[in-house]
Amino acid sequence: MPTGKSTRADHPAPLRNIRLVVEYDGTRYSGWQIQKGRPTVQAEIRRAVRRITGERATVIGASRTDAGVHATGQVANFRTSSRIPAERLVHALNFYLPQDIGVRQARDVSPTFHAQFDARWKSYRYLLHNSPTRRPLIRASALHVRPRLDLAAMRQAARVFVGRRDFRAFGSEVGRKKTTVRTIYRLDLRRVGECVIFEISGDGFLYTMVRSIVGTLIRAGQRRITPAEVRRILEQGDRSAAGPVVGPEGLCLVRVCYTPWKTRS
Amino acid sequence: MPTGKSTRADHPAPLRNIRLVVEYDGTRYSGWQIQKGRPTVQAEIRRAVRRITGERATVIGASRTDAGVHATGQVANFRTSSRIPAERLVHALNFYLPQDIGVRQARDVSPTFHAQFDARWKSYRYLLHNSPTRRPLIRASALHVRPRLDLAAMRQAARVFVGRRDFRAFGSEVGRKKTTVRTIYRLDLRRVGECVIFEISGDGFLYTMVRSIVGTLIRAGQRRITPAEVRRILEQGDRSAAGPVVGPEGLCLVRVCYTPWKTRS
Numbered sequence: 043m044p045t046g047k048s049t050r051a052d053h054p055a056p057l058r059n060i061r062l063v064v065e066y067d068g069t070r071y072s073g074w075q076i077q078k079g080r081p082t083v084q085a086e087i088r089r090a091v092r093r094i095t096g097e098r099a100t101v102i103g104a105s106r107t108d109a110g111v112h113a114t115g116q117v118a119n120f121r122t123s124s125r126i127p128a129e130r131l132v133h134a135l136n137f138y139l140p141q142d143i144g145v146r147q148a149r150d151v152s153p154t155f156h157a158q159f160d161a162r163w164k165s166y167r168y169l170l171h172n173s174p175t176r177r178p179l180i181r182a183s184a185l186h187v188r189p190r191l192d193l194a195a196m197r198q199a200a201r202v203f204v205g206r207r208d209f210r211a212f213g214s215e216v217g218r219k220k221t222t223v224r225t226i227y228r229l230d231l232r233r234v235g236e237c238v239i240f241e242i243s244g245d246g247f248l249y250t251m252v253r254s255i256v257g258t259l260i261r262a263g264q265r266r267i268t269p270a271e272v273r274r275i276l277e278q279g280d281r282s283a284a285g286p287v288v289g290p291e292g293l294c295l296v297r298v299c300y301t302p303w304k305t306r307s
Numbered sequence: 308m309p310t311g312k313s314t315r316a317d318h319p320a321p322l323r324n325i326r327l328v329v330e331y332d333g334t335r336y337s338g339w340q341i342q343k344g345r346p347t348v349q350a351e352i353r354r355a356v357r358r359i360t361g362e363r364a365t366v367i368g369a370s371r372t373d374a375g376v377h378a379t380g381q382v383a384n385f386r387t388s389s390r391i392p393a394e395r396l397v398h399a400l401n402f403y404l405p406q407d408i409g410v411r412q413a414r415d416v417s418p419t420f421h422a423q424f425d426a427r428w429k430s431y432r433y434l435l436h437n438s439p440t441r442r443p444l445i446r447a448s449a450l451h452v453r454p455r456l457d458l459a460a461m462r463q464a465a466r467v468f469v470g471r472r473d474f475r476a477f478g479s480e481v482g483r484k485k486t487t488v489r490t491i492y493r494l495d496l497r498r499v500g501e502c503v504i505f506e507i508s509g510d511g512f513l514y515t516m517v518r519s520i521v522g523t524l525i526r527a528g529q530r531r532i533t534p535a536e537v538r539r540i541l542e543q544g545d546r547s548a549a550g551p552v553v554g555p556e557g558l559c560l561v562r563v564c565y566t567p568w569k570t571r572s
Contacts, residue, residue, distance in 0.1 A: 065442055065443050065444060066443050066444075067443045067444050067446070112444060114442075114444060132439075132440055133440075136440065136441060141441075141443065141446055142443045142446070143443055144440060144441040144442060144443045145440065146440050146442075147440075174397075175397055175398075175401065175409060175410065175411050175412075176401060176406075176409040177330055177379075177409060177411075178330050178331050178332045178406060178407045178408055178409045179330055179331075179332050179377060179379060179448065179559075181332070181406055181407070182447075183444065294444075
């Protein structure tokens with residue numbers, strides 16, 4: 043019955059905006075983004091949010107990781123009218139999420155925060171197991187490459203990618219309208235035991251770009267392509283000349299940052 | 308047709324003895340040892356040997372790891388009349404083995420070498436993820452313990468186990484006849500990021516002994532048991548007072564040695 047008086051229901055609390063940091067083992071998922079009839083990370087988080095809040099929230103992810111790609115530091119956000127404190131949301135979400143997805147942090151952020159559009163740079167790690175014999179215990183998180191790779195040659199080729207470049211040759215599903223220019227701030231390689239770890243940070247990545255770059259660097263490490271040839275492929279935008287897109291098992295989104303990149307001295 | 312002359316077939320080459328180093332992800336196995344109707348690592352290796360050599364070999368393992376326990380350095384041996392060079396055996400075996408088992412090394416050894424009886428000491432690692440929130444990417448190789456553990460208290464309790472002791476209270480299926488005395492040479496703990504890594508080396512381990520010790524040390528780290536109480540349990544052989552047998556996912560057989568333990572200075 044309307045009374046003319048202002049009640050709580052007339053002025054609902056403004057929606058909260060919750061920022062999550064999420065880790066997942068991407069092995070059994072068709073990537074981050076919701077696709078009908080396929081298991082995706084976004085769908086699982088959306089379902090968990092709904093079970094807790096009763097609301098059909100849109101869960102925005104910083105990066106639309108591909109099928110099979112892992113994350114230790116995916117950032118996501120969603121709006122809710124729930125009053126559950128953020129730190130309790132972590133445990134509530136994990137209760138409903140499958141074991142291969144885990145929320146690591148949850149906190150209230152500004153209503154304008156957008157996990158995807160506000161991201162300034164992202165870091166990915168690619169793990170390569172470089173040994174003549176396989177290692178079952180790391181098979182789900184590393185690509186196995188048997189021939190011993192020449193790291194010096196790979197580092198030389200890696201330098202070609204650093205900076206503001208047109209990555210047309212290293213992206214899949216590249217359209218005509220959207221820009222294919224991206225800035226890579228850093229691309230490091232190091233050998234740790236039998237593994238080679240790639241770390242790549244940039245302001246954005248085309249679809250399959252990291253895995254095309256890694257595939258090309260592996261060719262450089264096998265001395266099947268020279269750094270000069272890599273430069274030519276990049277300049278000419280020739281997709282067919284670039285290395286193969288390597289498997290998703292070695293790729294992991296490790297960090298998403300919302301402040302500008304600062305070169306460390 | 309017998310000719311009276313000595314032929315190759317009359318004097319077959321003596322059987323070779325092959326020593327393997329094997330890594331496996333124990334998640335889907337009922338342990339090392341062959342059991343009817345269950346998937347085991349020993350059965351898989353035996354099957355692979357048979358496919359390559361046509362022979363029904365006995366595959367001897369240094370350690371009968373339990374269901375779900377992993378290994379990076381299990382040692383095994385088998386006899387064969389095959390003439391395939393040892394280094395080619397690695398790849399041939401891996402070709403027939405499932406992806407979660409991998410032979411890392413194969414070599415010809417003395418005919419008397421016995422992977423189990425000749426072992427002088429073994430090292431196990433136990434990985435514990437000590438954090439309020441779970442980490443999906445290490446869930447198959449680490450036990451998740453939420454409350455922050457007191458490492459100093461755990462190290463103090465760990466000292467009680469080092470040396471020649473009767474581990475009756477820390478073994479399952481302990482019979483009356485067999486000795487339950489074992490020597491622990493080393494039991495180290497260290498924190499690496501969010502994880503606590505246990506390393507334990509000894510001349511032998513009773514069934515579930517490593518996991519009972521880790522379970523007891525976790526209690527010490529939660530200050531639910533004092534080092535003095537741990538000593539009492541060990542001295543009194545009271546199984547019921549010891550900590551629980553923790554899950555197998557954190558346990559990994561890392562090394563088997565065939566020369567005496569030497570204290571590093």
